[in-house]
Amino acid sequence: MLDLAIIGGGPAGLTAGLYSTRGGLKEVVMFEMGMPGGQITGSSEIENYPGQLEVVSGLDLMQSWPQQAMKFGLKHEMKKISSVVKNGDIFILxxxxxxxxxxxxxxxxxGSVPRRAGFKGENEFFGRGISTCATCDGFFYKGKEVAVVGGGDSALEEAVYLSKIxxxxxLVHRRDTYRAAPSTIEHMKKTENIEEVTNVDVEEVFGDASGVTGLKVKSKEDGTIRQLDVPGVFIFVGRDVLNEPIKNEDxxxxxxxxxxxxxxxDLKMRTSLSGLYAAGDVRIDAAKQVVCAAGDGATAAVDIIDFLG
Known part of the structure; x- marks a missing residue:
């Protein structure tokens, strides 16, 4: 019988494993198919993690986290959990x-994964000029022109954020109206260095060995092609939450x-089902940042220790 089963081995899961085992729980297992570390291990440069003065890759940043957590007793099972059900007071995974x-x-x-837009060049240049995180990568385009693809709250909010850098x-959108909140739209429209490129489809993102150099969009009205010469393209067309383990058959x-x-x-990462917690990008209103996911994991672990008495 486990005290705590952690599904996922990113910053939230690893931090929860560290805090729960160091806090006294004896039987804690983290279920993660691959090597622990999470999506951040795919990032080439991290310079905004507190206390990390040197710019490092995501892989280097996360390298010591599993070792630290396992030092206090966290166990790692290389298994993919497909379902979780509760029988009385016990969870069956x-x-x-x-x-x-x-x-x-x-x-x-x-966690969750950014939804791909599906245009030509997206996979080829992902991580080499195509990004899904303005907070993470916006600084690399300081003083340069960039494109944001999307029409929801995230796209408009990130466009405004990038406009300051x-x-x-x-702002490239396939419709001429937005799915964002009215206040967000108003804020975007008042930002002088945002140019709306609407009612278009992204034909392709192109570049060279150094990365992205531009994208082409096609007008839905007359079919004309316009080229935007930018070194950075930020895509915000939604995210797919990795919630399969807690989904019922129906x-x-x-x-x-x-x-x-x-x-x-809630603020302690408790779900509506007693004993079940969620942390990191899988939860509502997640900031999609390593430091925030780690904080979620610590918050959940502290409450789980109390929950188990």
């Missing part, structure tokens, strides 16, 4: 290989979620 585990509490820290921001969830499948939690 089933892995893809059919093996099952019982636990007194569960932390879901599976970059000389100009092209498509509902074992706890409350919002209409996008993000897990609803």
């Amino acid at each position: 089933t892995a893809d290989d059919g093996s099952t585990f019982e636990s007194k509490s569960v932390l879901l820290a599976t 970059c000389s100009k921001v092209y 498509g509902t969830f074992i706890c409350d979620t919002d209409d996008q499948g993000q897990v609803i939690v």
Whole structure:
């Protein structure tokens, strides 16, 4: 019987493993198919993690985290958890290989992945001029022109954020209306160095060995092609929450979620189902930052220790 089962091995899961084992829990297992570290290990440069003065890769930043957590007793199972159900006071976790585990509490820290837009060149230049995080990568384009693709709140908010760093921001959207809140739209329209490029489809992003050099958009009205010469393209067309483990066979969830499948939690990362917690990008209103995910994991672990008495 486990005290705590952690599903996911990113910053939230690892920090929860560290705090829970150091706080006295004996049987804590982190379920992660690959090497722990999370999505941040794919980032080439990290310069905004507190206390990390030198610019390092995401892989280097996360390198020592698993070792530190396992020093206090965290165990790592290289299994993918496909379902979680609660039977009385006990959670039953089933892995893809059919093996099952019982636990007194569960932390879901599976995260989310940016949704791809699907245009030509997106996969080729992802991470080499194409980004899904303005907070992470905006600084690299200081004083330069960039493009933002999307029409929701995130796209408009990030366009405004980038406008404070970059000389100009092209806001590229396939419609001529936005799905963002009226106040967000108003704020964007008042920002002088944002140019709206609407009612267009992105034909392709192109570049060379050094990365992105521009993108081409096609007008839906007359079919004309326009080229935007930018070294950076930021894509905000939504995220896919990795919530499969808590989904019932009928498509509902074992706890409350919002209409996008993000897990609803309180300030202690508790879900609507007693003993089930969620931390990091899988939860509502996540900031999508390593330091915030780590804070979530610590917050959840502290409360789990109290929950288990």
